Amino acid sequence: MPKRSLLEFVQTSPPAFRARSRLLPVLLLVLTVFGPVSMDLYLPALPALTRQLDAATSTAQLTVTACLIGLALGQLITGPLSDRFGRSRPLYVGVIGYVVASLLCAVSPSIESLIIARLVQGIAGGAGIVIAQAAGRDIYTGNALIRFYGRLTVIGGLAAIIGPQLGGQLSRITDWRGLFVFLAALGAVIIAVIAVVYRETLPTDRRTVGGFGQIGRHFRTLLDDRRFVGAVLTQGFATAAIFGYLSGATYVLQGIYGLSPQQYALAFGLNSAGFMLFGYLAGRLVEHWSVTGTLAVGLAMAGAGALGLLACGLVALPLPVVIISLLIMVGGVAASTPPTTTIALADYPQLAGTASSLLGMARYAFGGVAAPFVGIAGAATILPLGVVTSLAILLAAIAFVTLARPNRTRSSRRIEVSGVGVG
DSSP states (O other), X not given: XXXXXXXXXXXXSOHHHHHHHHHHHHHHHHHHHHTTHHHHTTGGGHHHHHHHTTOOHHHHTHHHHHHHHHHHHHXXXXXXXXXXXXXXXXXXXXXXXXXXXXXXXXXXXXXXXXXXXXXXXXXXXHHHHHHHHHHHHHHOOHHXXXXXXXXXXXXXXXXXXXXXXXXXXXXXTSOHHHHHHHHHHHHHHHHHHHHHHOOOOSOGGGSOOSOHHHHHHHHHHHHTOHHHHHHHHHHHHHHHHHHHHHHHHHHIIIIISOOOHHHHHHHHHHHHHHHHHHHHXXXXXXXXXXXXXXXXXXXXXHHHHHHHHHHHHHSOOOHHHHHHHHHHHHHHHHHHHHHHHHHHHTTOGGGHHHHHHHHHHHHHHHHHHHHHHHTTTTTSOSHHHXXXXXXXXXXXXXXXXXXXXXXXXSOHHHXXXXXXXXX
């Protein structure tokens, strides 16, 4: 009997199953942001948390770093396991673990215990990110796959808008501990939705076999691919600039420019709206133009914005210049995300979880490394933010030029079309 694709199976299934399946893409979009929203929601309360736990600025920023590293490790672990055992079981374990870790954050008595709890929270939250990307690769090909990754970028920007806005409003009625209780409740709601909507996207006959040795061989296969490695490094360095911004902007905008938590949330929301807009435009542009061309434009934008921040650190410039520079930088990184994700994942449908785990690991591990350097001078200057973001985008551009671009001996358009499964 010939194998049927998942979409063909859905089309011939009972109406109730089809109704749940139509909600599946929405659930995947939610899963990809519930881990990152752990950072966005409590960012407006980070200065207050620093004071209440009597911590140094750089130490408090390690709560962000720990979550980023956890998100990287969680994806690196969950991705290969989801290729081997299916997406469902690792997903349930991850979301349940997220609820427990969020409650541990809420009751942490010291900055050290909070850092450890944040690490665990990040590891658990990484499951949603990697499985959302891998499940998307399970059910989409061609232009539909590019559009899906574009939507992931857009919904990430939406979460970045809603998270700080909601965190700023919740900060009026509760402290930072209450914010973590809210995250635990959000995780519980997601578990209930998964139970109703989610159905396994990776059939048994498409799963990988073998033990840890086979997983190691899969990693080597991916790491031997120059374009895959280039896409991973490009996205990792570009995302490091974003997480430098996430870590440092709250101190810059509130500490240096005197914004309230609610005003900071509005400024953050403006930049996140730009992230959404340029992520959406990039997803549409890739379909009609060029994967590598769109990526180059995104990196150029991000570089211009980062240089603007560097100028603000060298010369005292007014708040609008900072906001505009941030907007251009995050918009450029957003524009680079759909093409780099497409390059990294499109050629490996049989290893979607493993490939997604390496891509996600680079994003969050590089971000975790970059974040503490932004606070190295405390809350007195914007210069470290400008230096970190400029260096990160420069390294992303080098990775793109030397590795991620297609070989000159092959047609760029042919590589890009075949790479996303279009005949």
